[in-house]
Amino acid sequence: MATTRPPIGNKTLRLACLLLAPCSLLAVSVAQAADKPLLDRLFQDHAVVQRDRAIPVWGQASPGESLKIALDGKTVSSRAGADGHWQASLPALPAGGPYTLSVTAADGSSQTAKDILVGDVWLCSGQSNMELQVRRTLNLNSETSGANNDRIRMLTVPQTGASAPQDHFAAPVQWKSTTPQNVPDFSATCYYFARELQKTVDVPMGLINASLGGSRIEPWLSAQALRKVGGYDEALDTLALHAKDPQAAAAQWGTLWAKWWSRQPQVKKGDEPWNPAASDAGWKAAPKTLVDYQTWGVPELASYTGMLWYRTTVTLTKQQAAQDATLAIGNVDEIDQTWVNGRGVGSSSYGGSPRIYRLPHGLLHAGKNLIVINDLNTYLAGGMMGPSDTRALKFADGSSVPLDTNGWQYREVPRDIGTPPLAPWLTVSGKTTLYNGMIAPLGHYAFRGALWYQGESNTGEADQYRRLLEAYRDDLRAQFGAKLPLLIVQLSSYGPAPTKPAESGWAGVREAERLVAAEDPHSGLAVAVDIGERYDIHPANKQELGRRLARAARHVVYGESLPPSGPLPVAATREGDTVAVSFRDVTGKLVAYSSNHPIGFELCGTQANSCSYADADLRDGKVLLHLDTPPAHGIARVRYCWADSPFCTLYDEAGLPAVPFQLDITSSPH
Template identity: 35%
Template sequence: MRPSISKIINLLCLLCGSMFFVEINAQVKMPAIFSDNMVFQREVKIPVWGTAAAGDKIDVQLGKKKVSVITDALGKWKAELSPFKAGGPYDLKISGKNSIIYKNVMIGEVWICSGQSNMAMEVREIGDTCNNKQEIADADLPYIRFFTVDPMTAASPQSDLKGRGWEVCDTNTVKRFSAVGYFFGKKLYDKLKIPVGLINSSYGGTDIEAWTSSQSLKTISYFSDILQSIKLYSENDAAFLEEYNRKREEWKSSSMNTDPGFPSSGITWKDTLLDVTSWSKIIVPCLWDQQELKEFNGSVWYRKEIEIPSSWSGKDLILNMGPIDDIDVTWFNGHMLGSGELWDKPRQYIIPATLVKAGRNILAIRCIDTGGPGGVWGEAEQYYISNSLNEKIQVAGEWLYKRTLPINEFPSRPTSFENPNCPTVLFNAMIAPLIPYSLGGVIWYQGENNTYTALRYRTLFPLMINDWRSKWGIGDFPFYFVQLANYMNINPEPAEDTWAELREAQLMTLKVKNTGMASAIDIGDAIDIHPKNKREVGNRLALIALAKLYGIKDEFSGPVYRTYKVEGNSVRIKFDHSKGLKVQGNKLLGFAVAGDDKKFRWADAKIEGSDVVVWCNEILKPVAVRYAWASNPVCNLYNAAGLPASPFRTDDWKVLTEDFLKE
């Protein structure tokens, strides 16, 4: 029996489709980090990699240098071009069954800029603290190039990422780039006069564990269980996913059942008839750590009365809000609108017409923060209710709040593997795809999110640095970092402090080979965890690179504690980087002394040459000294280069945070 014409046509279509699929997959494909305007690191081998059909020959040519490779059984290939001196522009041509040409490629210095929100903060976001309008107007600098990695997470290492491609620095593109990264790169370019490529791979509000690979974290038994769970999740293990989803639903129910906002009988805190006379005022949007709830992690309720005009009554509305850190459940007139779990994502909920009435309406939010800063935050213009005509009622401003349970009284919560603070997920999504791109070094601004686990940071920070170095396999490349800026209220008396402990962990990381630290202890903001003076931060990082890597031997660090010696009722402190010690102001401030009782009291201090002598008349036998040991210390010791002394302590007494290696 002859096949019908329709069957023959269908067969031909199927064959053509298969051939097209094979042809598409046979073509050379390149990762997103390769684009026009890119910069390669000078004077090192230049890796170029991608995919094509298995067994294909791939030709890679940059300028006059050319190399050929054969793809492996999976179609993967990697070529290495011999080193170039700084210069350009060049064309990079990759040829297989198809050809890709990247234009305006430069050779110079390439740096990864990584960390959390203070590295992510863009030039356009820093206001005019740094004469920003003029900086932007002067930013036509074609030898500086940017690549910004889109924030994302992944449960397993990825081969590619997303981004806008490499951009040439000008008055428009500079606005969207990391401010710290830009000022760092600009300083390098001003001094070196060679191309500078900056790769911004940062994600706000994130823990260092998220930036570290599973291979490194598994060397610490503390992470064994979570790493196994991440592995099963990434493999879509059916039994694991069923149990995981069940536990997540159980947690949601139990966390509400234990909250005082949900009494076993009577009016709940979401209801319109609730008496709120005992509630306090709070500003939205603003992290609660910047208001009355410093260092609180747990559940906080927010409420606000909204006046709805009669013309909106009985119509569907949309509630728009900025990000909520971390988890919210939101109600309108006592009815749940929705919930979200990602701390950095804006919320949008539909308000059904049946709930909307003219006059007084109640908006209620239950916010749970699991660690680090928390609250209802973002920009004021993100908070509004809108109708179908896009008319708006603003809901930013004064709200009422009441805190309930601290996080340690909550039932244990299953890890969210989409959460950017889940171990390994940022390394997998935002660092692994960059490897083995040629680079000169890394600058890093992170730690705010780890202040509650500062002793762990002593282990985790060096672990991450060595992790990245081992993955790139190009030796101990430079890794320079920012010591946390001053932030929050000033303590009237010496006290233990988690931010001080985190800064100490950063200071201790200088023991790792080829690292450098820029202190920001004097350029923070008491009420803003994102201080605006990013130019000074970038410049201080650049000073380290210029001195340690590029041979410009200017001072690059403020005074760093070396040793102490008790001399009667005083203590003599010696420093590195102590040339020209000076006080900024009339009196040396920030020192505290303790005796055998381990109770610190404010101390007097004076400079003697390159030393500082410290004493307290109330303590005849001092045994320990601390300097700038607070979240927001009042301190003013500098060296001749105008760089601030790093906070330190001479004791090793028990502190607030615990080390997981001892748990």
């Protein structure tokens, strides 16, 4: 890819040097102008653009400048707006290439992007199981050594969040072809999907991977989409303030967090640990060296995940308190909510990165100042940790006061208090941050469809997940096309195998994913519950997942008549003393692995925790369920594979698993 601009004559440059000394600075600015691209970063060497539809192209130029854009002999015109942004729409092309994309401005400057292919382009998004690289999957050596396919190319979006929608990526991006050197870092789910699909859809495949491990679904939605869902206005208003004034937003969020705390039934009235006037009751001395609190030797904390309070005091002189200051609290795993003298000053997420918060002028005062941190830890090690010198108040004159001098205290939190609200600017758990930083910069790039593999981080709020996933689907279509196909990976399995029926957040998210796919003709589902790993939340068999996604695409996107995802439940009806479950999308017939009878079925009442395992038989293409002793509360629902990590043995003759589900039981019409 090359950018050229007309040279500035020596006379012009010398005159500029005389008028705008120093000349060396001007020479730098001229060089920077010459390197400024006209095309958006998406449109560079080796890019793949969508076939059989108009091709949107855009970039930046001087305000008001006219431009000519050409691809494969087709030329269109555009003009940059007052902000310098320009956009154009090139005529549709069939699959093919390579072509050269060129842009020429009225001032003679130009840019070309070479080796452009036209094919099908896919957006692959989600959390760590979408991010998971090929190098972490099965048969790595054989998968990489033979990976030479210039017709599958991937662009990986830089991982970042933002408080407001961004026009450009946070870092340079690059389209990369499938080679032994490149493919180990490709998203495995995305790559194996395209490789399988290309066996039947023989066109170039462009893959844009926008994923981030640990992310919830809310950060992937635009602000407009979240407001339509409802219940997020306070967080979104605070996020909008954060984009303009982070200090004011931190204080506002501290107030909202405090309101949540005071509403919890486990919290005594007037209990405000961040308040300098609060009681000392319940506070205990923390170890002098701060490490993972699970290793402190405190039995109550040995395997605890949840919230823990920390506090300390710092004594300042009048001269210190009058200076601008920042608060460094070092590494906190995972999420801190921090107050100074009763005012919220910041919140950040995950360990490994030091937390540094700029304090508003006038917050500190001479004498004793109170610093309070609420730490939320949801997985393994947690708490404040790391070297003492990473925790200090730092002043404008370069001096600092360590925070550990007076020692830290800690206070436990009621175990059943639940999860506090999370600051909306947090990258992986905030509101609309990943949309702003990773999806908004994609503009209106043309896609054939989107793949979504996410939900692990939302299993605690499965009831809300369906509404959020519907909003995500509609949000994508508002940006990239009204009928954009969405292929959803139903959550895999993870955790201990069940020994009795129980409620399951993982199963609840799977059901939400099933229902969202079922309600929309342009959506498909890939079942993954049988290819998970109980001891690893990141199952390595992404090859089979890619095959299932490609099968769903062949049905949903390309209109093939093959069943897209394996047996899907149609109805559960009472037939005498049994309940019959019927299925569709069955290839051949239903089969049970390793038994004459499928397992994993439950019959339930209307209330939670009212389920019992049911015996099952296969007969005439149905599953017949019965209980030796029907429960006193009656039977109202059927569940299948309803657990975090269930054993499921119902398949069809194509080797595809039946979809985990829950259905209400209806009376037989006979």
